[in-house]
Amino acid sequence: MSDPLRLVIVDDQQLVRAGLRPLAERDGDIVVVGEAADGRSGLARVQELRPDLVLMDLRMPVMDGLEATRAIVADERLDGVRVLVLTTFDEDEHVHEAIRAGASGYLLKDIAPDALRAAIRTVAAGDALLSPAITATVMRAVAEGAAPVDPRPLDGLTEREREVLTLIGRGLTNDEIAGELFLSPATSRTYVSRLLSRLGARDRAALVILAYETGLVRPGR
Missing domain, CATH: 1.10.10.10 (Winged helix-like DNA-binding domain superfamily/Winged helix DNA-binding domain)
Incomplete structure (x- = not known):
């Protein structure tokens, strides 16, 4: 049996973090090894723990998720750590900024639990994932000339x-x-x-x- 995927959750809402942990760990092949309430402390936890994947919120105090994602991607010591953005925001600017920052996936928080676990596995395996709503946002941005x-x-x-x-x-x-x-x-x-x-x-x-x-x-x- 392979080792479980190691996950860090970065979200400023304690209730969200508390809810995500059992959802992620339900099948036994994913383990949450750390949590953080803002981007700066999240970056520190990722540097300390070097997980397989980070579930990253965008709107947070101290350091937002975009800046934290850029810092993770730029750190050679964290090569192989993937970032999966999980947020309530789907505006065009956030999608493009998150992907350009180095996020390997972008999901909205209304995702079903089974789909969330599948997304974690997909991104940790080295693939990328954009939800259908996010793909539609990218297409709309192109159609409107934003890109x-x-x-x-x-x-x-x-x-x-x-x-x-x-x-x-x-x-x-x-x-x-x-x-x-x-x-x-x-x-x-x-x-x-x-x-x-x-x-x-x-x-x-x-x-x-x-x-x-x-x-x-x-x-x-």
Whole structure:
């Protein structure tokens, strides 16, 4: 049996933290190793404990979740620590700022308990996750011109790499991409890894944003 995933919860509401702990730990494969009530103390706890994943609120005193996320991502000692934003806010500016800060996922607090645990496992495994509501927010931002289309980051990509990035932007998993393009799952994963490297993207969430901001995927397509 593999070791449980180690989780730190950073949220300024004690009631929220108290509720999230049993939800996360219910199946036994996730353990909450620490909590914090603001971004600064959260950063300190993450540096001390080096968990697999951080559940991060955005609006907090002392240091907000965006600044704390940037600090975690920038700390080479915390390489491999993933940040999953869990918040009540879904405004465009927060989505883009959180992804650009280095968050590997962005969920709203109305998520079902089973879906939350699945999201923790997904992000801790190295994949990215955006809830459907968040993906819709990204698409709306592009449609309204909040995120100007700039295709230059795609210069140098092969036709196949563009196809894979398009499907990532549409929300397909590696296995679904393999089926769509008649590839083996291993080849699909190789293309995704190559795109992460060539585009300088930290994770899959950043690729989703790039697919929209470069115009490769557009709302309604």
